[in-house]
Amino acid sequence: MLFIGVPVIFFFVHYVYSRTYPYVAGRIFWLLVSLRSIVFFFLLCLLIEPILEVRNKLVRKPSVLMLIDTSPSMAVSDGNESRLDEIRNFFNSDLWVSKTKEFEFHPWAFSDTVYPVSIDTLHKLKVGGRSTKLGEALEHTVSNSAEAGDIKGVLVVSDGIHNAGLNPLELAKDFLIPVFSLFPSSMSIHADLKIIEAEAQAINYSNQEAKIKVTVSGNGFAGQRSDLVVSEKGKEISRSPLEFTGQLQEVEISILPSASGTHLYRIKIVPLEGEVTHLNNEIMTSLEVKKEKVRVLLIGSRPNSDVAFLYRTLAGDSTLTVTSAIQKSAGELYTGKLDSVHFQSIDVFVLVGYDPQMWSSRMLSALEKEINNGKGLLWVAGSDGFHQASIALPSQFFPFEISNKSFLKEDVFLRISEDSFDHPIFVQGAISQGENWDEMAPLNGLFPITLSKKNAQVLIESTTGYPVFISGEYKRGKMIFALSQSFWSIDMKSRGLKASPGIVSLFWKSAVKWLGTHTNNNRLEVIAERPVYRAGMSVMFSGQFTEVDHELELKCIVGVKLDNGELVNLNLQMDGFYRGRWLKPPSGEYYYRPFATCGDNVIQGQKGRVVVDTYSVEWAELETNISLLENLTTPNGGSTFRLSAASEMFEQWDFDHYVDTEINLFRLEKNSLTLCLIVILLFIEWWLRRRLGMV
Incomplete structure (x- = not known):
C-alpha cells in the first residue's frame, strides 16, 4: 500500500505545482515537486506505521571450548623447558594463529579452580593452585557455554594429571560433542x-x-x-x-x-x-x-555351651582382653575371680545366667555401681532367666518387666527390628543392615517380657514381634539383654545351612565393643573422614546422632564449627549419616566441634582435630597421564595428540560453519529522525518558494 501511494503523491504534487503562480520551470520545478513529495511520503509513513526489515546473513566460525591446565604439575621441566612453557610457545606459533582465524576458541584455565581467560593472553598464562580438578573444570565450562553459541567440540590442553574433585571420565560419557586433548611432547621425568x-x-x-x-x-x-x-x-x-x-x-x-x-x-x-x-x-x-584393649569379664552361673561359645567368640577378637569367672559350686569357681576390686578394672561385663548362690548382695551392689559409673553389661538369660535377678536388683535396673516367669518354648525365628537400623551396633559394627537374620535357624524359645522404659530399644525380635535382644541404660551405663538361650546352637545350624554364617558371633563382638565405648545421651558424633589431608583437597566431615529421638533428629540443623571461625553445614544422606565438605582449606592444624540445633535444643559433640598438610596433593604424581586423556576423548569421537602433532588434530576437525541470520527492524513512525527530516525538507521548500516570490 505504501509503494502504491508513492506515484499518486508524486502526480498530485506535480499537478499542484504546475498550476501555482508564478509558474516555475526547469530544475527548480522538479526540486520543489520532489521536496513536497518526500514530505507527503514521510507523513503517510507516520499514519500507516510501516516496518522496514533488513536481513544480513553472517557466516560464523565453529565454536570450540578450550581448557588449559595451569596446575603446579605443569611447572615440571621435562627437558629444557617446563610443560607450561611448551604450551605458551605453542600459542605463539604460526599454526595456532592460523587456527584462531578458522575457529572461535573460548579459552578457560584451570587448576583447583576454573576461570575464563582471553585468547590474546594465552602466551602469558602462569602456574597456580594446589591441585588439578579436571572434572570440575569440564562440568563448569560446558554448563556455562550458552554464551559461546553452538559448541562443536572441547579441547583440553593438559598433562592428564587429575587428583581431586569429580571424575572427568564419568562426566565425559554424557557429552554430546567430541573432546580432543593435547599433551606436552616431552613426558619423561628423569629422576x-x-x-x-x-x-x-x-x-x-x-x-x-x-x-x-x-x-x-x-x-x-x-x-x-x-x-x-x-x-x-x-x-x-x-x-x-x-x-x-x-x-x-x-x-x-x-x-x-x-x-x-x-x-x-x-x-x-x-x-x-x-x-x-x-x-x-x-x-x-x-x-x-x-590406651589398651577393651577388658571383658565373662561370668557364667555354670559351665555350658553358651558360655563356651561366647568365650571363643570374644577371645578371638584382637581388640578384646577376655577373662572369665565360671561357677563350679557355691562359693567356688573353676577359673578367675569375682570381687569388687577386680570389677573396677573391667570395661564390659558379660553375664550368662544368674545363680543367687554365686552373687552376694555385696557383689550385686558392686556390679550395679560399676554399671552406674558407665561400664557396659551384656546379659544373656540362659536357662535361669531374669526373675530372681529382678528381685535382687533395683527395679530401675532392668528396662523391662517379666510378664511370664516360665520359658516360652517354641521355634523363634529372628529379624532385625525396624526401629534398630540406626543403632550404632548395626551402623558402626561389622554387622550389615542387610544381613538375613530371617534365614537363620530358629531359637528354641524365649522369656516373654514387657518393656517398661522409653529408652529401651528392641534390636532383634521374633517374626511374631517378641523382643529377643534389648538395648537399655542404667544411669551412666549401657546394657544389652538377650532373652533366650542356646545361641551356640543357631550359630552352628546356620553355618551348616550357609545362612548368614557367623552372624551371631559378629553380633556378640559388635555389642561388646559398643558397650565398651563411653558415650553420653543425645550425643552427636562427627569426625573428619581422614585425620590428614594434603593441600588442595577438600575435607569431608561425616557423623550421626547416637540415641537421639528420631522425630527430634528430623528437626535438627547439623554443622561443624572450626577454630578459625568457619562453619561447615552437614546434610542428611540416604544412609542416615550427615555429611559436609570443607572446600580447599589452607594448610594448618584445625580443631573443630560439631553442633546440632534441634528446635530449642542445642547438642554439641566432642572436639576433634584435622590436619591439612603443607605439601600439595599435586606433587603425589608428576608423570603425564596419557591413558586418562585417551579414555577422556575416545567415547565421543575425539582423540589425543602430542603438542608437536597438533596439526594432525586440526586436520581431523571437520566442524561445519554455521550461518546466522541477523534481522534489523526499522519503524519510521517511532524514529525521531523522520520528524526532523520533515521539518528540514519543509524549511528548504519554504525558503525556495520565498526566493522565487511564491510566498
Missing part, C-alpha cells in the same frame, strides 16, 4: 623420589610396637640409597635405610607410641641430588593409639 601413601596397619595400643606401611617410588634412582625418617612434633623418632628399586615399593616401619590418642607423624625421604622436585619426598600420616 624423582616420592612417597605415594603411608597408612597404619591394624589396631594400635600404647607401649606396643605399631606398623606403618609406606609406599614409595624411586624412579631413576634404582640401586641408590637414602634414609626414611619419621618425626613427631619436629622431633626425629625413627630413621631407616632405604634402597630404591626404581619402581613402586612398600616399606614397613615400626614405631613405639608411648601414649594413647592420635599421633601425627611426618615421614620423609632424605633428598638425593638430581630429583625433579623435593616437594613430594614427604607425607603426613596419623596413628590412632588406644
Whole structure:
C-alpha cells in the first residue's frame, strides 16, 4: 500500500505545482515537486506505521571450548623447558594463529579452580593452585557455554594429571560433542623420589610396637640409597635405610607410641641430588593409639555351651582382653575371680545366667555401681532367666518387666527390628543392615517380657514381634539383654545351612565393643573422614546422632564449627549419616566441634582435630597421564595428540560453519529522525518558494 501511494503523491504534487503562480520551470520545478513529495511520503509513513526489515546473513566460525591446565604439575621441566612453557610457545606459533582465524576458541584455565581467560593472553598464562580438578573444570565450562553459541567440540590442553574433585571420565560419557586433548611432547621425568601413601596397619595400643606401611617410588634412582625418617612434633623418632628399586615399593616401619590418642607423624625421604622436585619426598600420616584393649569379664552361673561359645567368640577378637569367672559350686569357681576390686578394672561385663548362690548382695551392689559409673553389661538369660535377678536388683535396673516367669518354648525365628537400623551396633559394627537374620535357624524359645522404659530399644525380635535382644541404660551405663538361650546352637545350624554364617558371633563382638565405648545421651558424633589431608583437597566431615529421638533428629540443623571461625553445614544422606565438605582449606592444624540445633535444643559433640598438610596433593604424581586423556576423548569421537602433532588434530576437525541470520527492524513512525527530516525538507521548500516570490 505504501509503494502504491508513492506515484499518486508524486502526480498530485506535480499537478499542484504546475498550476501555482508564478509558474516555475526547469530544475527548480522538479526540486520543489520532489521536496513536497518526500514530505507527503514521510507523513503517510507516520499514519500507516510501516516496518522496514533488513536481513544480513553472517557466516560464523565453529565454536570450540578450550581448557588449559595451569596446575603446579605443569611447572615440571621435562627437558629444557617446563610443560607450561611448551604450551605458551605453542600459542605463539604460526599454526595456532592460523587456527584462531578458522575457529572461535573460548579459552578457560584451570587448576583447583576454573576461570575464563582471553585468547590474546594465552602466551602469558602462569602456574597456580594446589591441585588439578579436571572434572570440575569440564562440568563448569560446558554448563556455562550458552554464551559461546553452538559448541562443536572441547579441547583440553593438559598433562592428564587429575587428583581431586569429580571424575572427568564419568562426566565425559554424557557429552554430546567430541573432546580432543593435547599433551606436552616431552613426558619423561628423569629422576624423582616420592612417597605415594603411608597408612597404619591394624589396631594400635600404647607401649606396643605399631606398623606403618609406606609406599614409595624411586624412579631413576634404582640401586641408590637414602634414609626414611619419621618425626613427631619436629622431633626425629625413627630413621631407616632405604634402597630404591626404581619402581613402586612398600616399606614397613615400626614405631613405639608411648601414649594413647592420635599421633601425627611426618615421614620423609632424605633428598638425593638430581630429583625433579623435593616437594613430594614427604607425607603426613596419623596413628590412632588406644590406651589398651577393651577388658571383658565373662561370668557364667555354670559351665555350658553358651558360655563356651561366647568365650571363643570374644577371645578371638584382637581388640578384646577376655577373662572369665565360671561357677563350679557355691562359693567356688573353676577359673578367675569375682570381687569388687577386680570389677573396677573391667570395661564390659558379660553375664550368662544368674545363680543367687554365686552373687552376694555385696557383689550385686558392686556390679550395679560399676554399671552406674558407665561400664557396659551384656546379659544373656540362659536357662535361669531374669526373675530372681529382678528381685535382687533395683527395679530401675532392668528396662523391662517379666510378664511370664516360665520359658516360652517354641521355634523363634529372628529379624532385625525396624526401629534398630540406626543403632550404632548395626551402623558402626561389622554387622550389615542387610544381613538375613530371617534365614537363620530358629531359637528354641524365649522369656516373654514387657518393656517398661522409653529408652529401651528392641534390636532383634521374633517374626511374631517378641523382643529377643534389648538395648537399655542404667544411669551412666549401657546394657544389652538377650532373652533366650542356646545361641551356640543357631550359630552352628546356620553355618551348616550357609545362612548368614557367623552372624551371631559378629553380633556378640559388635555389642561388646559398643558397650565398651563411653558415650553420653543425645550425643552427636562427627569426625573428619581422614585425620590428614594434603593441600588442595577438600575435607569431608561425616557423623550421626547416637540415641537421639528420631522425630527430634528430623528437626535438627547439623554443622561443624572450626577454630578459625568457619562453619561447615552437614546434610542428611540416604544412609542416615550427615555429611559436609570443607572446600580447599589452607594448610594448618584445625580443631573443630560439631553442633546440632534441634528446635530449642542445642547438642554439641566432642572436639576433634584435622590436619591439612603443607605439601600439595599435586606433587603425589608428576608423570603425564596419557591413558586418562585417551579414555577422556575416545567415547565421543575425539582423540589425543602430542603438542608437536597438533596439526594432525586440526586436520581431523571437520566442524561445519554455521550461518546466522541477523534481522534489523526499522519503524519510521517511532524514529525521531523522520520528524526532523520533515521539518528540514519543509524549511528548504519554504525558503525556495520565498526566493522565487511564491510566498
